Amino acid sequence: FTAAGDGNYIDSGDNISTTIPHVGRFVPDHFKLKSSSLTQACTSFSYMGQRVNLAINIEAQGVGDIPLLNYDSDIDSDIDNDSSNDAHFHGKSVVSLVAENNNLGVDLGNRFSDVSLNWQNGEINTTFATDFARLPVNQGMDGPYDNLFAGIKVDDGDVDAVINLTGATANMNAQNNGNCVEQDDCDAVKLHAGEVKYRYGRLASSPVFGPATSLINAPIETQYWNSKSFVPSLDDNCSTLQASEIDMSGNSQSPFANRYDVLGLTSNTKNGLFTVNTSSVDSSTTQLQSANGYFYLTLNPPIFDLDNSGYVPVTINATAYPWLQYDWGTFGKGAVDVMLPTQNVTFGQFRGNDRVIYWREKL
Numbered sequence: 332f333t334a335a336g337d338g339n340y341i342d343s344g345d346n347i348s349t350t351i352p353h354v355g356r357f358v359p360d361h362f363k364l365k366s367s368s369l370t371q372a373c374t375s376f377s378y379m380g381q382r383v384n385l386a387i388n389i390e391a392q393g394v395g396d397i398p399l400l401n402y403d404s405d406i407d408s409d410i411d412n413d414s415s416n417d418a419h420f421h422g423k424s425v426v427s428l429v430a431e432n433n434n435l436g437v438d439l440g441n442r443f444s445d446v447s448l449n450w451q452n453g454e455i456n457t458t459f460a461t462d463f464a465r466l467p468v469n470q471g472m473d474g475p476y477d478n479l480f481a482g483i484k485v486d487d488g489d490v491d492a493v494i495n496l497t498g499a500t501a502n503m504n505a506q507n508n509g510n511c512v513e514q515d516d517c518d519a520v521k522l523h524a525g526e527v528k529y530r531y532g533r534l535a536s537s538p539v540f541g542p543a544t545s546l547i548n549a550p551i552e553t554q555y556w557n558s559k560s561f562v563p564s565l566d567d568n569c570s571t572l573q574a575s576e577i578d579m580s581g582n583s584q585s586p587f588a589n590r591y592d593v594l595g596l597t598s599n600t601k602n603g604l605f606t607v608n609t610s611s612v613d614s615s616t617t618q619l620q621s622a623n624g625y626f627y628l629t630l631n632p633p634i635f636d637l638d639n640s641g642y643v644p645v646t647i648n649a650t651a652y653p654w655l656q657y658d659w660g661t662f663g664k665g666a667v668d669v670m671l672p673t674q675n676v677t678f679g680q681f682r683g684n685d686r687v688i689y690w691r692e693k694l
Contacts, residue, residue: 359391359399362485367522369481373569376528378654379465379474386458387483389426391450404449424487426455429505429519433478436508463529468658468666472556476529482519530555532564533657534649536674543679549645551626553655563624570621576648630676642677646670
């Protein structure tokens with residue numbers, strides 16, 4: 332708006348005028364949630380810290396469902412790209428994520444990271460990568476969250492502004508453990524039809540023993556925290572490990588040290604070649620695919636010398652999988668470790684049963 336006098340203010344001959352570029356603020360009649368989706372990283376669940384895609388399309392509308400193209404977070408933007416001085420409404424309404432597990436009345440929306448929802452040309456239409464963050468290391472593990480709903484909430488900031496979400500009925504209140512529909516205090520809309528699952532996961536391995544004359548399957552396990560202990564993640568059929576992330580070049584206390592190698596990393600074929608199990612979906616054998624929560628390294632027996640016993644150290648680098656890292660060293664006092672503890676695969680040595688006092692072979 333521009334205000335100006337007659338050019339002769341109080342007979343002074345002065346012209347008093349001024350311009351206000353933006354007037355308001357004006358509030359949309361309602362907002363329409365046009366579409367939304369939240370994927371899971373592993374078909375039926377995601378690990379905490381694992382990136383997934385979240386898509387949201389919400390539009391500011393006036394009476395008669397007219398899109399308000401001049402409703403922007405940045406009121407100085409040019410909505411029609413013609414470099415003219417467009418009039419804008421200040422898109423002050425804040426759109427945020429909320430989340431609730433099992434209708435417990437605790438809002439977990441702040442656990443979703445990298446959420447940036449800004450109005451542009453009257454709508455928020457974006458797909459972005461986010462994750463349900465882990466707790467800090469010094470706070471330990473939590474979950475699992477097997478009945479979690481994420482929702483979208485619009486907060487205008489003005490007490491007298493009436494905001495309605497059309498296209499979807501408000502059906503959740505993350506801070507209320509009752510039935511918000513019956514209590515008529517729903518303030519958010521669920522972004523997906525069914526529950527999603529989030530778990531605190533880790534990658535684990537254990538020493539393996541076996542005879543010196545047979546191959547050994549060395550298991551690597553994906554696990555999750557079940558609120559009491561870590562248990563196998565039996566429905567994990569999507570995690571992968573690259574052969575380059577498996578190191579078998581440590582100091583082996585055996586006469587066949589350095590005879591093992593990861594297939595595909597070198598053209599020098601060594602005795603006792605490392606192979607992968609047949610459940611791998613990658614025929615190039617440079618990648619291992621989890622099956623019911625397990626990977627298996629298959630090690631052929633060594634070529635025997637005078638001494639046919641010893642172990643091969645196996646170390647796994649989990650740098651590329653922050654959602655499967657764990658604090659193996661300080662247990663809550665430091666940071667998560669990117670390297671798993673060394674797993675020794677031992678040929679020719681086997682503990683047997685600790686409850687047997689004396690064992691005699693009958694010929």
